[in-house]
Amino acid sequence: MRQVGSVLWPKLRLLQVYGANTGVGKTIFSSVLCRAFQKRFPKVHYLKPISTGPQHEADDQQSVSDASVLAAVHDELSRYATGEDGVAIVETAGGVLSPSPSGSSQADLYRPLRLPVFLVGDHQLGGIGTTISAWESLHLRGYDVKSVALFADDRYDNHSYLKDYFAERDVHAFSIPPPPERIADTTQDAQSMRQYYEYVGSLQRVTTFTDRLLEAHDKRISDLQSMPAEADESIWHPFMQHRERSKDTIVAMDSAYGDYFQTYTTKREDQASSKTETALLKPAFDGSASWWTQGLGHGNPQLALTAAHAAGRYGHVMFAGAVHEPALRLAQTLIEKMGNSRLSKVFYSDNGSTGMEVAVKMALRAATVRNGWSADDQILILGLKNSYHGDTIGTMDLSEPSIYNKKVEWYSGRGHWLDFPQVKMRKGQWVVEAPEDWEGAQATSDQGRVFDSLDGVFDFDKRKHDHSIYMDYCGAMLAGLEKEGKKIGALILEPILLGAGGMMFADPLFQRCLVESVRDKGLNAQSTGDEADWAGMPVIFDEVFTGLYRIGRFSAASFLGVDPDIVVNAKLLTGGLLPLCTTTASQSIFDAFLSDDKSDALLHGHSYTAHAVGCAVANQSLDIMMKMDRDGTWTGFKESWSQPGHETAPPADRKVGAWSMWSNAFVKAISHRSNVDYVFALGSVLAISLKDPAGASYASTAATGLRDKLFAGNPGEQWVIHSRVLGNVLYLMAAMTTSRETLEVIEEKVFTALE
Template sequence: MPTSTSNRKTSDIVARTISSPPHLEHLSTLSKNVRAKCLYQFSEPVSPHIAARSSLEPISDASVLAAVHDELSTYATGEDGIAIVETAGGVLSPSPSGSSQADLYRPLRLPVFMVGDHQLGGIGTTISAWESLHLRGYDVRSVALFAEDRYDNHSYLKDYFAERDIHAFSIPPPPERMTNAVEDAQSMRQYYEQAGNLEDVTAFTELFLHAHDKRISDLKSMPAEADKAIWHPFMQHRERSKDTIVAMDSAYGDYFQTYSRQRESQASSASETALLKPAFDGSASWWTQGLGHGNPQLALTAAHAAGRYGHVMFAGAVHEPALRLAQTLIEKMGNPRLSKVFYSDNGSTGMEVAVKMALRAATVRNGWSPDDEILILGLKNSYHGDTIGTMDLSEPSIYNKKVEWYSGRGHWLDFPQVKMRKGQWVVEPPEEWEGAQATFGQGSTFDSLDDVFDFEMRSQDQSLYNRYCEVMLAGQEKAGKKIGALILEPILLGAGGMMFADPLFQRCLVEAVRNKSLNPRSSRDENEWAGMPVIFDEVFTGLYRLGRFSAASFLDVDPDIVVNAKLLTGGLLPLCTTTASQSIFEAFLSDDKSDALLHGHSYTAHAVGCAVANQSLDTMMKMDRDGTWTVFKESWSQPGHDSALPAVRVTGAWSMWSSAFVKAISHRSNVDYVFALGSVLAISLKDPAGASYASTAATGVRDKLFAGKPGEQWVIHSRVLGNVLYLMAAMTTSRETLEVVEEKVFAALE
């Protein structure tokens, strides 16, 4: 039976949740300085999930959580004292809905006072209970149990917890019950008085108050200390100060638990603002988040792999998590070319591997010499990573112009983009395509996003794109350029500015480089690469970020190499896979060791990452099968064109952001255009100064969302890319949550 104390100072109070009243009366009557209150009560002392069934009023986890939260909020006056929330049953005893006590209260992450077990076997059950709390991110501050000399659990546990900086103490057991009620009360009163004067017990309140103060003062000082000791990524540090750095206490589900001086100073007074404020993780933690922060399944899976393997060296070896992940990726991508998975640690390294693979394969087949300058073919505004080799895959830009060793090695194309402008889906050709606008007429506006993906209906655009690609490739050929790979981010170009490429254009480009008439060398094996190896960088776009396992499937083409990361581990840990075709793999086979791909980081295929990835993919695939996202898809579905079909067809292209919301914000006067796909929403804001990475048009909206409004339960933390404000949900975010986010965003765009 663990009990938790709140992080609020209050007058001496015990706020109690589900429990039996005699116990409570007892406490109030016999002990001084304690106010007790019962929030829920069941008639039977059984597990809450059973008691809740027979309860007169329905009790949900959410209602219990809300009641506790609201009750605690009333004590947040700053007077000394602590509130203790006594849960119903043990740490993992079921909650009313059948989850566990620990999971039910996790959003509050109250510090924990655990009551240990003094009986035979109690050492093990007490430590196991602590481990269950610990792996859910709780801070257990204190453990108490009755002193009992035969089993002497308290001696063992005091030492055990002291090593873990947890205060454990014992109190004498209560006196035997007396038959005379008056004498019994007298005896208990005496017991409480004596026990209450024990040093450990008097220290208890101090301990929690001190820990609470320290937690808050740490959060307050962390930004200044970070300013001293941390070099943040992607940031001009002259713009950084202790007032702008966001201190993260923790995170759960869709939310960070933040302390922000910035917000504090914006509020009319400090006391009006809760010290900790949940902030919706609007960048999905830099596009990684899939299954919610503090996910206990992922935590436990990580721990199991750590306990089973640690990290085991992968050179020439294999373990079950790495093998199963490789097999799953090859099978589920549904691309008959892919056959071999190479592991690395992040999207950059995975792309380095991909480009090494592709250039080698092209060099071997074409007989190029080491002195030849080999280029890649790509799109402008692509972004493939921060290492110098992957920077070279993009055209010169703000990202790389001050990196001394950067040298762009490619030919990059402008491309048509998909946008919603004022409620209308359009495909806009790039400005550089002079005259193309005219021939582009038919394909330029669409009734629905699905129609953009209806390639058969877009034959005119297709002809245009094919001609363009043919001329472009002939030009490169004529100029004697040696092109070793076509590299694309399918559908969405992420870090380069969050752009929605016309999928038909990307498809035509892939088909063009593979054109058999241009590539007489290509074999009869249709899975062998032709023309040049095609690399898809699905680091951001793959594994359900856009609603599908494979982003390539939107284009209906089979790349020769695919790179996955970010969502791969559900948003917990770095891991990356580069999956290649057999024909790419074979380019490295020889009797000479130096022909091998001599690449491999120390933690290649680390078991923890692979196990977490398996768990994440299993979960997302199950969500896909079970129709978890149907509620979102429905908003994007449309009446079938063929009246013989059901009135509503589930669409191929859908978003977690509602169709109505996307349409609504596209009409906002400061919005240039908008799009949504999968869990991604991008809003391009009008900027008088012009669109660029240095643009500040979007930062105002971002800051408004993070500052919030007085009285709001939570705010929104988001990121911008130039004049684009984007928002990204986890794949587990609910429609209800996103509705509130949508309201806030709509309001902030005023």
């Protein structure tokens, strides 16, 4: 699959000429620029890829896709880049948003290239408005528009207004005299135009412009080249031992579009030696979905426009005792679509950590009030080993001591954490494996051990034996805790997939049994019997990572067929645009904070709680994903995972089968590779556990070799893969909009890169 990214070559200066409207003189300006650059460079290229813009004016071109136009332009520019020092001018057709042959717009068509833009303004009546609007349309599509030029027309004097307007916005604007009237006699006309071009070319402002362009080109390159070293100087990176950092390890991101970052590294440039035709930027597939947040492609124009609209309508309106439409609508959507009748109230915060802090405060209070505990009692949570809920100290305390937290001075794990059976694709077979010496291991040494499909793992009706063993185990475990006098304030689970703790796939039946057990035989005082009331202990599902379609469904809890009392969502919530988190709770949890005393309330909040821009973007992001779900956008992916006997009648409480955007055949194939321990895939997530002779841990480096190989790519490859590792696990994550074609290429690259 062809992937065209942003282009930048050391010795080829690029300029894309857009028009604020038709008939504003793009071609004349292009000629002026060509002539100006010809004075300086032996080679000036001029390219006008599509002579007719709007689709309806060129029906014969309807079949031309954006991708093929882009590829052709990219090839042509690449050819220029191998030649002498020069300039290339790419002229567009019509106005900025005039339709491309495929029906998208000029600005959307060329966006992946992100060429520096020369915008020809509109000198006609009304041209001030059309020029500024055109500039805004380019700006919000991520283009750098540093120059605007137009014909001086003294009737309207647009150029005077625009010059001042753009100067305030750091955009250089200038005007040139309009061309002479055309003359019927072609020889005379040609001479008249020649004189015009000569005269215009002599103008200082044209020379100034060319100077600026050359400087801007050099500056863009030098800025990019110096960015890694400057970042090494002034940035403290997250999750990094900085002794391992240098300017050569830092990836500079010029921009991102769709599935791809546009990357620069000093290392890659060194490898390419000093060949001037070498592109400085390389597209890299965003293989961690930008830390699991990205769902609808980078630079998604709908999300960007939605953010801008909300910013224009509200800015941020403080949420204490207030409400606005985006926050209300988002709350209602979450409560409705989660399919969990317990859920009733949405609390907003900024990220998964704060959302989990809120969740645990909610649960502990509910448990304390009902059980008559005091705030001084040592209250613990019940959870799984290798869980991860965030980096604030309170959420660190939700996990057992690990590399993440054990050296943090104020960390003190406050919980009881269980080992758990995991689902793995091992040598072509789905298996459920218990940890060594696990007390509940009996469950997995019986017939339930091997499954003929991933769906089989979720077919709880057929796993009655496992169910009964898990229930016995959970019952005994709870009885033990009770005997020890432990006060347990919440059960906290990441449903199915334990993310940052190592990308582990928990047996969903085991998680379900845990929830059933704490509710049936839970410690502590009993619930009111109301079905929506929590029982035993409040159950929190941390769906920050797994919720909202990441593993294929709106609600990750629906895989287990149980309803938590509190659910936390973030990441995909805003489609990968900006931070927002929701903690959704049941009425009975909410009621625990009601009293006549203000100090009994949940006195928690953040400045940007329910900020309008975040909520609006979340609504848009959810709308798009729910529509994709309804429209069967992922049907193709699902097909490779459907199994006779499962897909026709899935259990009613779990609606559809398990599926992944990664193909079943690929997952099977790589599970046989010699350096692979096991694999799994669900939704857009793929995790490859590599064999590490030193044992699996976060400190393992078994996977870094594969990561580096994928990012280095092979010579001549158009794009590479940027990925993240967790110890010996390399994971890859697609956006919910990534195409099968793209994933197929990635699957091939990964298959090849494995031994």
